[in-house]
Amino acid sequence: MVRVNEILSQIVQVDRPMNWGGLATLKPYVNFFAEDDAKALKQAMDVKGVDEATIVKILSNRSWDQRQLIMKAFYKQYNMDLETSLKKKLSGNLENVVVCLLKAPEDRDAQGLKEAMKGLGTDEDTLIEILSIRSKGELQLIVAAYQRDYQKTLEQDIKGDVKGKFQALLLNLLKGQREDNSNIINHELIEEDARALHTITIQKKPDFNGWIPILTERSQKHLNRVFKLYKVYSSQDITETIKKQMKGDDEKGFLALVHSIQDTPEYLADRLHQCMKSFGTKDGPLIRLLVSRCENDLLSIRAEYRKKYGKSLYTTIQGDTKGDYRTALLSLCGGEDL
Structure with a gap:
C-alpha cells in the first residue's frame, strides 16, 4: 500500500501534454481569393490533358475553410459542383486525394469505415483508429453521415462484420461517452479503476468485457494515470497483459486502443x-x-x-x-x- 500511495502522490508529474494544437502542417493560404482559385481550377480542367499540377498546387495548399469557399465560388461562377467536375477529369489515387480534400471530415471518416468493412476481410486497424481518436461531437457527425450515405447504421455494419470483445469495444467507442480531459486528478477513481482492471486479469476465466467501460469512457489523462498504477498492482505493463491473455482481433483492438490513449x-x-x-x-x-x-x-x-x-x-x-x-x-x- 505504501508503494501505491507513493505512485498516487507523484502521478500528477507524469502527464504528457495532450493538446497538440498549433502543430498543423497545412495552414490558411495568405493571399487567398476564392474566385481566383475557382477560375484557375476551371482552366486547369479545361486545358487539353488536364493541368493536374495546378489542381494539386491549389487544393493541397488551402485550408479546409478555404477549400469550402472555393467550392462555393466555383458553383456560383460555373453552376457546377467542383467535386463532381474533378472526378470527371482525374483518376486513380490523385482523384482520391483531391476528393478527400473536398469532403467534410465526417464524410471522409464514414467512407473510411465503410471501406474497412466491405468485401472479404476487415481492416480492423482503420476501424479502431477512427473510432478511438475522434471526439464525442465528431463521432455523432460520423454516425449521421454514415447512415445518410449508406442507408444503414454504422452499428449494424459493425455487428455484421466483427465479433467478440472487439465488436463490444468498437460499439462502446461508437457511443462517444469518453470524458473530457481535466486538470482535476481523482486519486480514488484512479486506484479503483487500476484495481478493477487488475482484478479481472487474475480471475480463473477473465472477462475482459469488464475492461471496456473503463477504457472507452474515462478521459485520456485519467487512463494514463490508471495504466501507471496498474503496473504496480500487476507487475507488468497493461500491453503485456493484453498480449499474454488475448489473441486475434481482440488483442489487436485492445492494443491499438491503449496505444492511442498512451501516445x-x-x-x-x-x-x-x-x-x-x-x-x-x-x-x-x-x-x-x-x-x-x-x-x-x-x-x-x-x-x-x-x-x-x-x-x-x-x-x-x-x-x-x-x-x-x-x-x-x-x-x-x-x-x-x-
Whole structure:
C-alpha cells in the first residue's frame, strides 16, 4: 500500500501534454481569393490533358475553410459542383486525394469505415483508429453521415462484420461517452479503476468485457494515470497483459486502443508506417490520415515517425508514391525532418 500511495502522490508529474494544437502542417493560404482559385481550377480542367499540377498546387495548399469557399465560388461562377467536375477529369489515387480534400471530415471518416468493412476481410486497424481518436461531437457527425450515405447504421455494419470483445469495444467507442480531459486528478477513481482492471486479469476465466467501460469512457489523462498504477498492482505493463491473455482481433483492438490513449502521435506515426511498409501501399488510409491530421497535429506525428523509424515521413512518402499524387501528399506532409 505504501508503494501505491507513493505512485498516487507523484502521478500528477507524469502527464504528457495532450493538446497538440498549433502543430498543423497545412495552414490558411495568405493571399487567398476564392474566385481566383475557382477560375484557375476551371482552366486547369479545361486545358487539353488536364493541368493536374495546378489542381494539386491549389487544393493541397488551402485550408479546409478555404477549400469550402472555393467550392462555393466555383458553383456560383460555373453552376457546377467542383467535386463532381474533378472526378470527371482525374483518376486513380490523385482523384482520391483531391476528393478527400473536398469532403467534410465526417464524410471522409464514414467512407473510411465503410471501406474497412466491405468485401472479404476487415481492416480492423482503420476501424479502431477512427473510432478511438475522434471526439464525442465528431463521432455523432460520423454516425449521421454514415447512415445518410449508406442507408444503414454504422452499428449494424459493425455487428455484421466483427465479433467478440472487439465488436463490444468498437460499439462502446461508437457511443462517444469518453470524458473530457481535466486538470482535476481523482486519486480514488484512479486506484479503483487500476484495481478493477487488475482484478479481472487474475480471475480463473477473465472477462475482459469488464475492461471496456473503463477504457472507452474515462478521459485520456485519467487512463494514463490508471495504466501507471496498474503496473504496480500487476507487475507488468497493461500491453503485456493484453498480449499474454488475448489473441486475434481482440488483442489487436485492445492494443491499438491503449496505444492511442498512451501516445496519440506515436500511434498515428505507426499507422502511417503500416500504410507504406512491405509490398503495396494502403493508399486509402494513407490519404485519409494525411488529410485529417495535416490541419491538426501532423508535425508531432512527423517527429514521432522520424524518431521511431530512423527516417522522415516525407522521405518515406517520396519513395513510396509517384507523380502528382506524390506531390499532393508531400505538400500535406509539409516538409522534411532531418
